[in-house]
Amino acid sequence: MAATRDQIAAAVEAVLPAARADLERLVRIPSIWADPAHAADTEASAAAVAELAGRLNPGSVQILRAEGGAPAVVAQWPAPEGQPTILLYAHHDVQPTGGDELWTSAPFEPTEREGRLYGRGAADDKAGVMTHLAVLRAFEGRPPIGVTLFIEGEEESGSPTLPALLREHHELLAADVIVIADAANPSVDTPALTTSLRGLVDVVVEVSLLERPLHSGVFGGPVGDALTALTHTLASLHDEKGEVAVEGLHANSGTDAAAIAVPEEEFRREAGLVEGAEFLGTGTLAERTWHKPAIAVLGIDAPSVAQSANVLLPRARAMVSMRLAPGEDTLAAREKLAAHLKAHTPWGAQVTVTPGSGVAEPFALDANGGSYDAAKRAFSAAYETATVEMGIGGSIPFIAEFARTFPGAAVLVTGVGDPASRWHGIDESLSLSMFGKGVRAEAFLLDELAR
Incomplete structure (x- = not known):
């Protein structure tokens, strides 16, 4: 006899x-795959996840990798007769700390404060890993449907070898439903299915104005410098309202943005805006964050203030990153950005624009159908409030890869982060109450799919 919802919750x-x-x-394992110094830690993290999965299903656990890639953990629970199979995805690698000394408590020493667990990876995404494992434990290693656990090891590096891994193990990873536990909710008490994510491209723009450095006193005035020319170019990327000024980029309103009101004061506080700083652009905060393009200058190559001298710089360059609204053509958008930069470089300076390494497709899905209905019922029951659909301003490149590789599967993007989680930031944290609700929601989902 199938367990009741109350029994599953217990x-x-x-x-x-x-x-x-x-x-x-x-969390104590600093699995920063992007840093070669932590390669052994990432291996240790994979081994720890494999050991935890092995307690539930001895003999089913494999550690896989594509050539040159990080270790991924896979375990399987075959589907009972007539039941579907769900793939439960999360990742065990984490971002660098951004400076250990900036954290309130040590980033790799999990610390509870006011109902939140602080530590790098506590939310992104080791909470996702443990959500899946906790659900399997709740079913005592005998889930009511087929389960494939897939824990990746290089998501924070852009999942460069994931396409190869999916191709090489296509049959092993095939599923009817795919749950990506790497997203967030609009609040601790409100469950969400993420239905749209912005894409990402970046370029390096270099401005050259002189053959060599010149004395600013002798030549300054009639002769400009490359750094000032570059700042003029970069300033052209936004209009006076802070809207992205690159022509021809896609934007849309999105029904999720209209349904979810993001409180301005809360958003301002979580962003850490200094007093008097204004928001950029127009529209609701949800529209600006989820469904409109955004541009940021991530770095500039130029002398530091301490190393500066009275010379006109011959060249300067910057890294420009652009987030793309769902529906945008990624490579076409990069060409539009390059054309804008070239058209807005002043004083006849030479400008070159080189594509960067960051490319992620925007993604949107239609959350309709039996699997989505089951998820909404399960999550609403677990959180005791209606499930909403929302976007994310960031990019998760591999989601589009899963959708392409397994076109018949329903993709559910979930997670146990919230606006206070500070993913990728200082003092990353997890709401422990939401972690419990997230585990309950996923357990209810498996039960719904079995029914």
Whole structure:
């Protein structure tokens, strides 16, 4: 006889203490795959995840990798007769800390404060890893549907070898439903399905104005400098309202942006805006964050203030990053950005625009159909409030890759982050109450799909 929802909720409650302890164990491993100095830590992280999965299903666990890639953990629970298979995805690698000394508590020593667990990876995405494992524990290793656990090891590096991994193990990873536990909710108490993500491109723009450095006193006035020319170019990327000024880029309103009101004061506080700083652009904060392009200058190559001298710089360059609204053509948008930069470089300076390494397609899905309905019922029951659809301003490049590789599968993008989680930032944290709700929601989802 199938378990009742109350029985499933009780089973989840029983496994949460051990799941939290294991989450803390994972957070203590600095699995920063992007840093070669932490390659061994990433291997240790994969081994720890494999050991936890192996407790539930001995003999089913594999550590896989494509050539040159990070270790990924895969475990399988075959589907009972007539039942679907769900793929549960998360990643065990984490971002660099951004400076250990800036954290309130050590980034790799999990610390609880006011109902939140602080530590790098506590939310992104070791909470996703432990959500999946806790659900499997709640079912005592015998889930009501088929389950493939897939824990990647290089998401924070852009998942460069994931396409190869999906091709090489296509049959192993094929599923009817794919749950990507790497997103967030609009608040601790409101569950969400993420239905849109912005894309990403970046370029390096270099401005050359002189053959060599010149004395600013002798030549300054009639002769300009490359750094000032570059700043003019970069300033042209936004209009006086802060809207992106590159012509021809796509934007849309999005029904999710209209349905979810983002409180301005809360958004300002979480962003850490200084007093008097204004928001850029027009429209609601949700529209600006999820459904409109955004441009930022991420770095400039030029002398530091301490190393500056009275010379006119012959050349200067900058890294320009652009987020793209769902529906945008990524490569076409990069060409539009390059054309704008070239057209707005002053004083006859030479300008070159080189594509950067960052490319991520925007993504949008239509959250209709049986699997989505089941997810909405499950999440609403677990959180005791209606499930909403929302966008994310950031990019998760591999989601489009999953959709392409498994076109018949329903893709559900979920997670246990919230606006206070500070993913990729200083003092990243996880709401422990939301972690419990997230585990309960996913357990209810497996039960809904079985029915």
